[in-house]
Amino acid sequence: MTYISSLAFPAHLVAGPRSVTILGSTGSIGTNALEVIARNPERFRITGLAGATNTSLLAKQATRFRPRRLGVLTTEKARELTALLPAGYSPEIVVGQEGYMAMAQDPDADMIVSAQVGAAGLAPTLTAAQAGKVLCLANKESLVLGGHLIRKACASTGSVILPVDSEHNAIFQALSGHDLHMVRRILLTASGGPFRTRSLSFLRTVTPEQALKHPNWSMGAKISIDSATLMNKGLEVIEAFHLFGTGPETIEVVVHPQSIVHSMVEYRDGSILAHMGVPDMKIPIGYCLTYPERIEHDLDHLDFATLGTLQFEKPRRETFRCLDLAFQALAAGPSHPVVLNAANEIAVQAFLDRQIPFLGIPALVEAALDQHTPRPLDSLEDILDLDASTRTFATHHIATSPGSPG
Numbered sequence: 001m002t003y004i005s006s007l008a009f010p011a012h013l014v015a016g017p018r019s020v021t022i023l024g025s026t027g028s029i030g031t032n033a034l035e036v037i038a039r040n041p042e043r044f045r046i047t048g049l050a051g052a053t054n055t056s057l058l059a060k061q062a063t064r065f066r067p068r069r070l071g072v073l074t075t076e077k078a079r080e081l082t083a084l085l086p087a088g089y090s091p092e093i094v095v096g097q098e099g100y101m102a103m104a105q106d107p108d109a110d111m112i113v114s115a116q117v118g119a120a121g122l123a124p125t126l127t128a129a130q131a132g133k134v135l136c137l138a139n140k141e142s143l144v145l146g147g148h149l150i151r152k153a154c155a156s157t158g159s160v161i162l163p164v165d166s167e168h169n170a171i172f173q174a175l176s177g178h179d180l181h182m183v184r185r186i187l188l189t190a191s192g193g194p195f196r197t198r199s200l201s202f203l204r205t206v207t208p209e210q211a212l213k214h215p216n217w218s219m220g221a222k223i224s225i226d227s228a229t230l231m232n233k234g235l236e237v238i239e240a241f242h243l244f245g246t247g248p249e250t251i252e253v254v255v256h257p258q259s260i261v262h263s264m265v266e267y268r269d270g271s272i273l274a275h276m277g278v279p280d281m282k283i284p285i286g287y288c289l290t291y292p293e294r295i296e297h298d299l300d301h302l303d304f305a306t307l308g309t310l311q312f313e314k315p316r317r318e319t320f321r322c323l324d325l326a327f328q329a330l331a332a333g334p335s336h337p338v339v340l341n342a343a344n345e346i347a348v349q350a351f352l353d354r355q356i357p358f359l360g361i362p363a364l365v366e367a368a369l370d371q372h373t374p375r376p377l378d379s380l381e382d383i384l385d386l387d388a389s390t391r392t393f394a395t396h397h398i399a400t401s402p403g404s405p406g
């Protein structure tokens with residue numbers, strides 16, 4: 001068993017300033033990463049910034065950090081972006097998946113922050129791993145889809161993955177310096193989302209606005225809905241499996257409504273190491289960006305006396321079915337998680353667009369998994385084919401299902 005160990009971290013990066021490319025710089029993780037970088041200018045140089053559609057924000061970021069490369073989703077967006085850049089600054093602007101992949105292997109960049117949302121993050125993340133980059137990985141979907149390929153690439157190039165996702169960052173910190181064979185359980189904490197205590201009949205009626213209100217974290221729309229269905233935790237179980245390689249049976253989910261304990265590792269001697277902190281992504285982002293050093297943030301300190309109680313409880317698996325669907329997909333082999341993820345992405349967007357109800361999300365994911373015949377996934381193309389055909393199935397299912405699924 002292996003996991004991303006500090007031993008493999010490139011020595012020249014420990015001492016010197018780091019050249020960083022951020023894919024998804026206009027999102028919640030991307031903007032937080034740039035805030036951390038802006039507070040520590042002596043440590044970083046920005047080599048590339050990529051958004052998708054938000055050209056006004058990307059232009060502002062580019063004007064401030066002056067990278068040599070920018071990325072957007074379409075040629076129309078590239079034209080829009082060009083018009084927004086100041087005179088005398090002419091970065092290369094790349095477009096679409098090929099452009100993001102080029103940025104992910106930019107020879108000028110030491111670190112790639114993978115912070116795009118969804119399956120779109122897979123190809124650039126895999127490219128960065130194949131190019132031997134240090135990867136600050138927020139895009140959990142890339143591991144869900146292609147964890148086996150990414151691990152293989154890391155093993156062959158020496159690419160190091162530093163987990164940005166708060167739980168995995170917590171586990172990474174709790175594992176540091178310890179023997180993986182002595183791990184008894186990885187305890188992934190889940191807030192339970194905005195509907196943690198709600199009944200199934202309440203869930204039938206919830207709106208996107210209600211589902212987007214995460215109790216503790218401020219995040220992008222897709223992950224916020226995933227938190228509300230517990231699919232986020234399901235994806236994180238698969239992410240943990242690929243990152244730490246301890247086997248699905250060692251990974252447990254425990255609901256912790258305060259999101260103060262970000263996850264825990266239990267060792268065979270009975271010791272449990274927990275990582276705690278205020279729920280602010282600048283902490284795990286900063287940990288990755290400056291690894292193995294720590295930096296100071298301007299954040300509230302935890303006051304345990306004021307906090308009073310930290311609660312822990314079992315997830316309500318019958319009500320929030322996405323968690324079990326993810327465990328089942330992980331057990332079923334490498335192609336089921338691709339189906340799980342693609343159907344979920346279509347379902348989340350359809351829910352946000354008010355085409356299906358909240359409970360239509362697990363219903364659609366289950367329907368997609370039920371029709372799937374497992375297959376080997378030996379290449380990126382295999383994964384992208386299955387991702388595309390599942391999206392077609394899911395879209396057709398929504399269009400042709402009588403009434404509301406769920």
Ligand SMILES: NC(=O)C1=CN([C@@H]2O[C@H](COP(=O)(O)OP(=O)(O)OC[C@H]3O[C@@H](n4cnc5c(N)ncnc54)[C@H](OP(=O)(O)O)[C@@H]3O)[C@@H](O)[C@H]2O)C=CC1
Pocket residue numbers: 023024025026027028029030050051052053054055073114115116117118120138139140141164165166217218219220221222223281
């Ligand atoms: N937000 C958080 O606190 C956490 C997020 N994560 C993970 O990090 C990733 C990013 O999440 P988050 O920052 O919340 O998401 P956001 O929705 O806030 O941002 C997504 C980013 O991806 C870009 N993007 C959207 N569609 C595409 C596409 N098709 N191709 C390339 N880029 C695209 C967006 O560009 P634009 O806006 O310009 O269109 C934006 O820069 C997700 O995988 C999420 O699960 C993990 C842990 C915590």
Ligand SMILES: CC(=O)[C@@H](O)[C@H](O)COP(=O)(O)O
Pocket residue numbers: 165166167189190191192193217223226227228232233281
């Ligand atoms: C901040 C982060 O890492 C998110 O993945 C967060 O954990 C979501 O909260 P849930 O525990 O509600 O899924």
Ligand SMILES: [Mn+2]
Pocket residue numbers: 165166167168236
């Ligand atoms: Mn998380």
